[in-house]
Amino acid sequence: MSIEPEQNHYRACHLCEAICGVEIKTRGAEIVSIKGDVNDPFSRGHICPKATALEDLHTDPDRLRTPMLKTANGWEAISWEDAFQFAASRIVALQKAHGDDSIAFYAGNPTVHNYGLLTHQQVLRKAVASKITFSATSLDQLPHQLVAWGMYGHQFLLPIPDIDRTQYMLIIGGNPLASNGSMMTVPNVKNRLRDIQRRGGRLVVVDPRRTETAAMADQHLFIRPGTDVFLLCAMINELLEGDTKADAWLEGDELATLRAIVSSFTTDIAAQKTGIAAPTIRQLALDLAASSSGVVYGRMGVSTQQFGTLCQWAIQVINLLTGNLDREGGALLTHPAVGYIGKGDRNAGSLGRWHSRVSQLPEFAGELPVAAMAEEILTPGKGQIRGLITIAGNPVLSASNGGLMGRALADLDFMVAIDFYINETTLHADLILPPTGPLEHDHYDIVFHRMAVRNTARFNDVVFPKGDDQRHDWEIFNALGVAIAELKGVSLKTLPAPEHIVDHELQHGLYGQQDGAVSLSVAVLRMYPHGVDLGALRPSLAERMNTATGGVVFIPDFIVQDIERLILHMNEPQAEGLLLIGRRHVRSNNSWLHNSHRLVKGPPRWHLLMHPQDMHARGIHDGALVNIVSRTGKLQTTVSTSDEVMPGVVSLPHGWGHKREGVMLSIASTQDGVSANDLTDERLTDAISGNAVFNGVPVEVSLA
Numbered sequence: 056m057s058i059e060p061e062q063n064h065y066r067a068c069h070l071c072e073a074i075c076g077v078e079i080k081t082r083g084a085e086i087v088s089i090k091g092d093v094n095d096p097f098s099r100g101h102i103c104p105k106a107t108a109l110e111d112l113h114t115d116p117d118r119l120r121t122p123m124l125k126t127a128n129g130w131e132a133i134s135w136e137d138a139f140q141f142a143a144s145r146i147v148a149l150q151k152a153h154g155d156d157s158i159a160f161y162a163g164n165p166t167v168h169n170y171g172l173l174t175h176q177q178v179l180r181k182a183v184a185s186k187i188t189f190s191a192t193s194l195d196q197l198p199h200q201l202v203a204w205g206m207y208g209h210q211f212l213l214p215i216p217d218i219d220r221t222q223y224m225l226i227i228g229g230n231p232l233a234s235n236g237s238m239m240t241v242p243n244v245k246n247r248l249r250d251i252q253r254r255g256g257r258l259v260v261v262d263p264r265r266t267e268t269a270a271m272a273d274q275h276l277f278i279r280p281g282t283d284v285f286l287l288c289a290m291i292n293e294l295l296e297g298d299t300k301a302d303a304w305l306e307g308d309e310l311a312t313l314r315a316i317v318s319s320f321t322t323d324i325a326a327q328k329t330g331i332a333a334p335t336i337r338q339l340a341l342d343l344a345a346s347s348s349g350v351v352y353g354r355m356g357v358s359t360q361q362f363g364t365l366c367q368w369a370i371q372v373i374n375l376l377t378g379n380l381d382r383e384g385g386a387l388l389t390h391p392a393v394g395y396i397g398k399g400d401r402n403a404g405s406l407g408r409w410h411s412r413v414s415q416l417p418e419f420a421g422e423l424p425v426a427a428m429a430e431e432i433l434t435p436g437k438g439q440i441r442g443l444i445t446i447a448g449n450p451v452l453s454a455s456n457g458g459l460m461g462r463a464l465a466d467l468d469f470m471v472a473i474d475f476y477i478n479e480t481t482l483h484a485d486l487i488l489p490p491t492g493p494l495e496h497d498h499y500d501i502v503f504h505r506m507a508v509r510n511t512a513r514f515n516d517v518v519f520p521k522g523d524d525q526r527h528d529w530e531i532f533n534a535l536g537v538a539i540a541e542l543k544g545v546s547l548k549t550l551p552a553p554e555h556i557v558d559h560e561l562q563h564g565l566y567g568q569q570d571g572a573v574s575l576s577v578a579v580l581r582m583y584p585h586g587v588d589l590g591a592l593r594p595s596l597a598e599r600m601n602t603a604t605g606g607v608v609f610i611p612d613f614i615v616q617d618i619e620r621l622i623l624h625m626n627e628p629q630a631e632g633l634l635l636i637g638r639r640h641v642r643s644n645n646s647w648l649h650n651s652h653r654l655v656k657g658p659p660r661w662h663l664l665m666h667p668q669d670m671h672a673r674g675i676h677d678g679a680l681v682n683i684v685s686r687t688g689k690l691q692t693t694v695s696t697s698d699e700v701m702p703g704v705v706s707l708p709h710g711w712g713h714k715r716e717g718v719m720l721s722i723a724s725t726q727d728g729v730s731a732n733d734l735t736d737e738r739l740t741d742a743i744s745g746n747a748v749f750n751g752v753p754v755e756v757s758l759a
């Protein structure tokens with residue numbers, strides 16, 4: 056029997072944006088328990104069912120620990136040194152034959168959840184020196200960043216809802232009760248939303264599905280998918296009828312220009328398009344304007360649609376017109392300890408400096424939209440992508456038209472995946488380089504403190520030391536970078552451990568060495584293992600904008616241009632048939648947590664939801680096997696009857712579809728769910744940004 060002492064470790068759960076504090080009790084190499092950390096000043100003990108699955112991730116026998124090379128006899132473990140040499144030689148050979156840009160990158164969502172992925176990718180990127188790069192940004196929040204860049208001059212000047220003080224919150228296209236909040240780091244969001252109601256405020260949800268969040272709201276409005284832009288523009292029109300509170304932000308006759316731009320999108324047109332009655336739209340605008348404070352918050356549901364950028368712009372405009380931009384109870388910038396954005400900061404953003412070769416989709420901040428990735432691999436000619444480096448991503452399940460993405464990856468001359476699973480994407484790799492697991496590396500939430508509803512900071516130490524034969528993500532970037540640079544005969548500077556980079560940033564940041572005041576460093580944060588609270592959000596936008604004039608660019612040029620696209624679209628007849636939307640569940644996380652027994656047990660959560668009227672019209676009964684068909688694919692799955700979705704809308708979660716040859720996930724691959732992205736369409740994008748469209752995809756459903 057083990058007589059090793061029990062130890063308590065405090066850190067954040069890194070699985071979603073809520074960054075809840077957890078207390079992990081260990082004995083030797085064993086995890087005894089994982090609980091919410093009641094002393095975390097931000098999350099105060101809150102966790103969700105995924106936190107305990109950190110143990111499953113840690114102990115998962117399918118999680119790779121050593122590099123795997125694909126051979127004629129299947130996957131074979133090889134040494135790190137051989138792996139780096141092999142990858143470097145293939146990458147350099149392809150670049151010699153076809154040019155630097157024949158190698159592309161795809162970086163997935165965990166990049167923002169593991170700081171070594173953020174701090175060190177640049178080393179490898181510098182060595183590879185290709186300008187072709189894709190990331191999950193264009194499957195998600197690109198419209199937010201584009202609008203922030205256009206209006207405030209920096210892609211990361213992102214106002215965050217002041218949920219703890221607002222008196223009115225309109226959530227459009229977000230389901231924080233399942234997602235635990237996004238672009239709004241907000242542990243225990245349910246309680247914080249309930250508090251709005253407890254203090255006499257109002258919560259309104261606009262969503263084609265009566266979600267968990269909608270169910271607790273004071274008002275829920277169904278909306279026809281993809282039509283939010285009409286609702287938001289109509290609200291702007293209504294607000295312009297009354298007294299706006301925007302003077303501080305406006306110059307000259309900007310209100311007149313705005314009025315002219317949105318005048319076509321009347322409340323009556325919005326009512327026709329959205330299915331929300333005109334008086335209700337008026338009431339939404341009036342309620343918001345009349346509230347002592349308020350905020351409109353729009354997330355995935357409104358970014359990943361055909362007018363995602365216009366939606367995010369309209370949301371900023373509404374917050375501005377109602378006087379809620381940059382004020383308590385409205386939407387505010389954070390003052391993070393690391394990554395504070397002020398005037399003149401680099402990496403501000405850019406749009407359309409170049410375009411993708413085949414479909415002419417625009418770059419944003421140096422990246423091309425994922426919607427262009429498969430065709431850039433599959434279309435021959437100068438500039439074709441021949442080799443790919445995937446980093447913490449699973450585009451076969453997460454990008455639109457995953458079927459095409461899979462065929463594209465199979466067509467590559469060389470692919471290396473930096474990932475610890477053999478999944479739907481990495482099975483196409485020639486080589487997999489597996490980093491340490493979450494409890495084996497330290498961490499600082501560079502991104503999520505920056506988007507939190509309070510200013511907070513915490514350093515997360517390792518729980519278990521890594522094995523001698525394991526490498527952190529950042530060590531992989533350094534070593535592969537060096538191997539490539541050596542072959543190319545160029546010099547390359549590697550970076551020290553991310554802890555040192557963050558320590559430097561902390562000490563030179565807002566809370567760093569100042570006379571007498573708190574001075575943060577990694578050493579200081581280590582003395583506060585539950586994290587530190589640095590206060591409520593406060594106004595600061597005016598002094599931080601990065602625009603040419605220093606003021607808000609109320610109507611960026613690309614918005615003017617996109618309004619014209621909206622006018623053309625407005626006059627097109629509405630498509631008949633069903634529209635597909637997604638669905639998140641608190642026990643799931645994109646595509647990669649289905650190998651945890653405790654997260655997949657219980658009733659299946661991957662079925663199609665369909666309204667009883669639509670089922671009746673098609674002679675489909677509850678629990679039947681149905682065919683779902685779209686332009687890009689055909690799937691079979693089980694349907695559940697549900698009046699949670701509005702008539703004309705069907706809902707299927709993404710991230711499933713693990714039952715396929717080559718996937719080595721022993722639990723996930725026994726699950727019956729199919730991949731929603733075998734139905735979504737890479738040709739449907741928010742054209743101005745190139746962002747993917749996951750909501751409002753036309754499909755037809757019939758009895759199988």
Ligand SMILES: Nc1nc2c(c(=O)[nH]1)N[C@H]1C(S)=C(S)[C@@H](COP(=O)(O)OP(=O)(O)OC[C@H]3O[C@@H](n4cnc5c(=O)[nH]c(N)nc54)[C@H](O)[C@@H]3O)O[C@H]1N2
Binds near residue numbers: 165172449453
């Ligand atoms: N239909 C539809 N599609 C969607 C969405 C939707 O709502 N509907 N949502 C979209 C959104 S918001 C996003 S963000 C994307 C996500 O798209 P992706 O980022 O491509 O997909 P994930 O499922 O997050 O895959 C994460 C991968 O990273 C690996 N991984 C996890 N942790 C680490 C780590 O620390 N290091 C490394 N190297 N690897 C790690 C996992 O094994 C997994 O392979 O999906 C998008 N796709």
Ligand SMILES: Nc1nc2c(c(=O)[nH]1)N[C@H]1C(S)=C(S)[C@@H](COP(=O)(O)OP(=O)(O)OC[C@H]3O[C@@H](n4cnc5c(=O)[nH]c(N)nc54)[C@H](O)[C@@H]3O)O[C@H]1N2
Binds near residue numbers: 071227230636644
């Ligand atoms: N449990 C869990 N948590 C997660 C994730 C996960 O997969 N599982 N993923 C993480 C990631 S990467 C992200 S980006 C965030 C996303 O965080 P959220 O945006 O809060 O996540 P969703 O649940 O996708 O919410 C989108 C909502 O938009 C609705 N919707 C769909 N189409 C439309 C439309 O046309 N108009 C309107 N108004 N609404 C529409 C959907 O019904 C859904 O309720 O969640 C993060 N947290």
Ligand code: SF4
Binds near residue numbers: 068070072074102103
């Ligand atoms: S809500 Fe759940 S998954 Fe997200 S950080 Fe908290 S415990 Fe982890």
Ligand SMILES: [Mo]
Binds near residue numbers: 164195
């Ligand atoms: Mo995301």
